[in-house]
Amino acid sequence: MAKNLCVNIDHIATIREARKVREPEPVAAAIIAELAGCSGITVHLRQDRRHINDDDVRLLRYTVVGSLNLEMAPTSEMVQFAKTVLPNMVTLVPEGPNELTTEGGLNVDAKAAEVEAAVRALQSSGIFVSVFIDPKIDQVKAARKVGADYVEFHTGHYAEAFERHDERGIESELLKLQDQITLALKSGLKVNAGHGLNYRNIKGIAELSGIEEFNIGHSIIARAALVGMEKAVKEMLNLIGK
Ligand code: PXP
Numbered sequence: 001m002a003k004n005l006c007v008n009i010d011h012i013a014t015i016r017e018a019r020k021v022r023e024p025e026p027v028a029a030a031i032i033a034e035l036a037g038c039s040g041i042t043v044h045l046r047q048d049r050r051h052i053n054d055d056d057v058r059l060l061r062y063t064v065v066g067s068l069n070l071e072m073a074p075t076s077e078m079v080q081f082a083k084t085v086l087p088n089m090v091t092l093v094p095e096g097p098n099e100l101t102t103e104g105g106l107n108v109d110a111k112a113a114e115v116e117a118a119v120r121a122l123q124s125s126g127i128f129v130s131v132f133i134d135p136k137i138d139q140v141k142a143a144r145k146v147g148a149d150y151v152e153f154h155t156g157h158y159a160e161a162f163e164r165h166d167e168r169g170i171e172s173e174l175l176k177l178q179d180q181i182t183l184a185l186k187s188g189l190k191v192n193a194g195h196g197l198n199y200r201n202i203k204g205i206a207e208l209s210g211i212e213e214f215n216i217g218h219s220i221i222a223r224a225a226l227v228g229m230e231k232a233v234k235e236m237l238n239l240i241g242k
Contacts, residue, residue, distance in 0.1 A: 003206065003211065003212075003213075003214070003240050003241055003242055004038075004039035004040065004067075004212060004213040004214070004242075005037075005038045005039060005040075005213070005214050005216065005233070005236060005237055005240055005242060006038065006039060006040040006041065006042045006067065006069050006192075006213055006214070006215045006216075007030075007033040007038045007040075007041055007042065007216065007217070007220055007233060008041075008042040008043065008044070008071075008194075008215055008216060008217025008218075008220075008221075009026050009029045009030055009033065009041060009042070009043060009052075009217070009221065010043055010044050010051045010052055010217055010221075011051065011217060011218060011221040011222075012024050012025075012026045012029040012221060013026050013043075013051035013052045013053070013056060014050075014051045015225075016051075017050065017051055026043070026052065026056050026059075026060065027056070027059050027060060027063050029221075029224075029229055030060055030063060030064055031063060032229040032230055032233075033220075033229055033233050034064065034065055034066055035230065036229065036230040036231075036233035036234050036237070037233065037234065037237050037242070038066070038233050038237065039066045039067060039213070040064070040066040040067030040068060040069055040088070040213070041060060041064045041066070041067075041068055041069070042068075042069040042070075042071060042091070042215050042217070043056065043057060043060065043068075043069075043070060043071065044070075044071035044072070044093070044102070045057055045070060045071070045072050045078065045081070046095060047073060047075070047077075047078075047095060047097075048097065054081065057070060057081075057085050057087070058085055061085050061086065061087065067088040067089060068087040068088050068089075069087060069088065069089040069090075069091055069130075069215070070082055070085070070087040070089070070090050070091070071090075071091045071092075071093050071102075071132070072090060072091075072092065072093065073092070073093065073094070073095040074092045074106070074111070074114055074115050074117075074118035075118075079118050079121050079122060082122055082125075082127060083121065083122065083125045083127075086125060086126070086127065087127060088127070088128060089127065089128040089129070089130055089150070090122050090127050090128075090129050090130070091129075091130040091131070091132055091150075091152055091192075091215075092106055092115060092118060092119075092129065092130070092131050092132065092148075093106055093132045094106045094107070094132075101195075101218075102132065102195065103156075104134060104154060104156070105132055105133040105134035105136075105139060105153075105154040106131055106132050106133055107139070108131050108133055108139055108142040108143050108146060108148075109138045109139055109141075109142035112142055112145065112146055115131065115142075115146045115148075116145075116146040116147060119131075119146050119147050119148055120147065123147070123149070128149045128150060129147075129148050129149050129150070130148060130149065130150035130151060130152050130192055131143045131146070131148045131150075131151055131152070132151075132152045132154060132195075133151050133152070133153065133154065134153075134154050134157075135153045135154070135176045135177045135179070135180035135181075136180065137180070137183065139151075140180055140183050140184050140187065140189070141187070143184070143189060144184075144187045144188070144189060148189065149189070149190060150189060150190045150191065150192055150212075151184050151189050151190075151191055151192070152191075152192040152193060152194055152215060153177055153180060153181065153184075153191065153192070153193045153194075153211075154194075154195050155173075155177065155193050155194060155195050155196055155197055155205055156195040156196045157169075157173050158170065158173035158174065158177065158196070158201070158204070158205065159195065159196025159197060159198070159201055160196070161173050162200070162201040162204075170204065174204050174205075174208065177193070177205070177208055178208050178209070178210075181208060181209070181210040181211065182210065184210075185210050190212050191210050191211050191212055192211065192212055192213040192214070192215060193205060193208075193211045193213075193214055193215070194214055194215030194216060194217075195215075196218075197214060197216045197219065198216075198218075198219035199219060199223065199235065199236065199239060202214075202216075202236070202239045202240060203239065206239065206240045206241055214240055216236060219236075220232050220233060220236055223235070
């Protein structure tokens, strides 16, 4: 199983938006990250456009050589936008207006009709669709039912247990993730993982079997701000065993 790293560069745009100026340029960060060896670039186009904007995504479509993964809410406006830009993959995520970051998985089970419509519309343009879900049986089954190609398992609870030095919590989150990875693979879904992963906690997740791609943003951009993007990406690639 390939262990790929997609670097989420949203927070390069967050720094730019702190001053509403032109730098740092997300495309420049994407080019350096790709040259350092990551397999793709992820951005989250939020409905409030607080960091990445429409033009960033269009420019990235022209410049990203590997896989471009667009995270977005499953709304018709976002689906229309994705169908004009044609990223390689769309990851459907829940979105709250006041959240600091994505707070949990998408409830695919409860929103099946809406999610299925988005999945079908995107796939009809040749875009692979992933749904960001909590590692729970009903969500994996729902992801299968709505026809998603991939699931991305939310690793946030694992990351929180790690921060609390909660050995039991860590163990139980890893077991939960491995069980649901196995179920997803058996159901014909491919598996990605992300959220809250960093240089300290990645080991446990990287040792799970069946994950194709890790989506990591904040920790890589935070390190890149101090040591440079190339070094930050290479260090993470090393830790995931790439
Ligand atoms: N995966 C998804 C679906 C996300 O929404 C995010 C945050 O934008 C990430 C991964 C990356 O999370 P982090 O920035 O904590 O690495």
